[in-house]
Amino acid sequence: xxxxxxxxxxxxxxxxxxxxxxxxxxxxxxxxxxxxxxxxxxxxxxxxxxxxxxxxxxxxxxxxxxxxxxxxxxxxxxxxxxxxxxxxxxxxxxxxxxxxxxxxxxxxxxxxxxxxxxxxxxxxxxxxxxxxxxxxxxxxxxxxxxxxxxxxxxxxxxxxxxxxxxxxxxxxxxxxxxxxxxxxxxxxxxxxxxxxxxxxxxxxxxxxxxxxxxxxxxxxxxxxxxxxxxxxxxxxxxxxxxxxxxxxxxxxxxxxxxxxxxxxxxxxxxxxxxxxxxxxxxxxxxxxxxxxxxxxxxxxxxxxxxxxxxxxxxxxxxxxxxx
Numbered sequence: 001x002x003x004x005x006x007x008x009x010x011x012x013x014x015x016x017x018x019x020x021x022x023x024x025x026x027x028x029x030x031x032x033x034x035x036x037x038x039x040x041x042x043x044x045x046x047x048x049x050x051x052x053x054x055x056x057x058x059x060x061x062x063x064x065x066x067x068x069x070x071x072x073x074x075x076x077x078x079x080x081x082x083x084x085x086x087x088x089x090x091x092x093x094x095x096x097x098x099x100x101x102x103x104x105x106x107x108x109x110x111x112x113x114x115x116x117x118x119x120x121x122x123x124x125x126x127x128x129x130x131x132x133x134x135x136x137x138x139x140x141x142x143x144x145x146x147x148x149x150x151x152x153x154x155x156x157x158x159x160x161x162x163x164x165x166x167x168x169x170x171x172x173x174x175x176x177x178x179x180x181x182x183x184x185x186x187x188x189x190x191x192x193x194x195x196x197x198x199x200x201x202x203x204x205x206x207x208x209x210x211x212x213x214x215x216x217x218x219x220x221x222x223x224x225x226x227x228x229x230x231x232x233x234x235x236x237x238x239x240x241x242x243x244x245x246x247x248x249x250x251x252x253x254x255x256x257x258x259x260x261x262x263x264x265x266x267x268x269x270x271x272x273x274x275x276x277x278x279x280x281x282x283x284x285x286x287x288x289x290x291x292x293x294x295x296x297x298x299x300x301x302x303x304x305x306x307x308x309x310x311x312x313x314x315x316x317x318x319x320x321x322x323x
Contacts, residue, residue, distance in 0.1 A: 001168065003178070003191040011162055011190060012047075020044050020163035020192075023054035023102075023155060026075040027066040029321060030082050031213035032299065033197035035090075035249045038083070040165065040194050042092045049096070052159050055079050056102045059151065062144035064136040071320060076101055078320040081313065082216060085306045090253065100159065106151060111158050118150045118180045130176040133169040153177040157186040168193040195248055198241040200230040214299070216306050217317075223303065224296045232288040235281065242288070242295055243281065247274055250298060257298065261290045 002008055011018050022037055044051050055076045060067035067075050080099050087094050105111060127146050128137060135145040152173050156164050164174055174191045182188050199212030214226050232242040250257055251274040259269045265287065271277040280286040310317070 001171075001193045003174075003193075007188075007190045008163070008192075015162065017048055017050050018162040019052070019160050020049045020165055021052040021054055021155070021159045021161040022165045023056045023059070023152065024079065024083075025056045025060040025063060025066070026072065026079045027060045027063070029215050029217070030079065030086075031215055032245065032249075032303075033213070034083070034086065034216075035253075035302075036194050036197055037165070037167065038086045038090065038092070039249060039252055040192075041097070042087075042090070044163075044165065045093065045096055049163070050098075051096060052098045052100050052161070053080075053083065054100050054102060054155060054159065056152075056155075058102045058106050059148055062148050062151070063134075064138065064142060064145065066136070071322075072103070074316070074319040075321075078316050081316060082306070082310070085309050086216070088309075089302055089305045102151075102155070105158055106155075108158075111154055114154045114157070114184055114186075115147070115150050117184050118153060121180055121183055122150075122176065126176065130172040132172070134173060149173045149176055150180075153180055156189045157181065162190060163192060164189045165192045165194075167196045169196055195244070197248060198239050198244050200226055200241050216303060217310055218303075219307070220300050220304075223300055227292050227296045227299070228289075230292070232292060234288055235284045237278070237282065242292060243278070245299075246277065246291070246295060250295070254298070257294055259286065259290050259294050261287075261293075265290065 022041060024034075024037075041051055041053070057067070057072040057076045060075065061069055061072060083099075084094070087097075124146060127149055128141070131137075131145060131149040135148050137145050152170075153176060155161075156177060164177065166174065171191075171193055174189065174193075178188045178191070200214070214223055218226065227242065230242050232240050237243055246257060256270060256272045257277065259271065261267065261269075266285070271280075277286065281291065
């Protein structure tokens with residue numbers, strides 16, 4: 001989804017190398033759902049954008065202390081290392097990509113003054129509603145959760161971004177950004193949203209829910225086991241994380257998927273069109289077990305260089321996620 005296409009077309013006509021950014025709070029270990037933004041960032045880079053990845057360390061603490069203050073630095077290092085490993089595994093050119101840490105600029109005078117100005121222009125109810133899909137508020141919400149969307153809004157001009165890119169779960173925060181920024185003399189951002197990968201249990205794949213996700217560093221057998229146990233009801237697309245991964249990542253990346261199966265179950269088949277695969281799945285011509293086997297195989301091929309890279313960085317994991 002693009003808000004708005006007209007604004008984006010105008011930007012591309014007027015600016016040769018526009019600026020875009022994607023922010024990620026440095027909380028739990030990164031899972032395969034992150035392949036969707038990695039692939040979309042590659043599209044931005046191919047289109048000539050200068051791109052910044054914001055490692056939002058302060059946001060990670062403001063969201064109900066999902067990352068303790070003492071671990072912010074270690075987790076930021078881990079996030080940058082593993083995100084870059086994902087780009088490298090997909091052979092994506094990152095020469096026009098910059099990593100920025102939130103705490104390096106989010107305490108500067110102009111930044112803080114803009115956040116305070118925005119706090120006088122909106123309400124607690126509006127701010128909470130905007131961040132409801134992102135921030136863990138609880139029954140007695142902490143003040144940090146209310147600063148979160150205002151700081152995310154100020155990140156846009158602070159990073160000189162023409163385009164804010166995110167998962168669709170951030171949509172309401174950026175809707176608030178488009179309301180507030182013009183009121184404090186900043187331009188309204190163009191926003192691009194991609195779908196969220198459903199988790200293995202049906203809901204959104206979450207870094208904080210081990211049962212819902214496949215970690216990038218899970219070993220081959222664990223990946224196979226998790227995919228085999230994933231919710232993937234025959235003929236059912238709704239909340240089907242396996243089908244969603246094929247649609248939002250494997251086909252955009254590989255352009256095809258080979259299903260290997262015995263002749264008595266239809267024999268091998270190479271799908272070059274996701275809609276054909278989807279149609280066969282709905283009509284029960286493609287069994288979940290055969291689909292899961294192929295997805296496990298492809299995913300393990302992609303994850304192998306990332307696992308090997310981090311075999312040499314076990315110290316980094318221990319620092320970022322101590323037991």
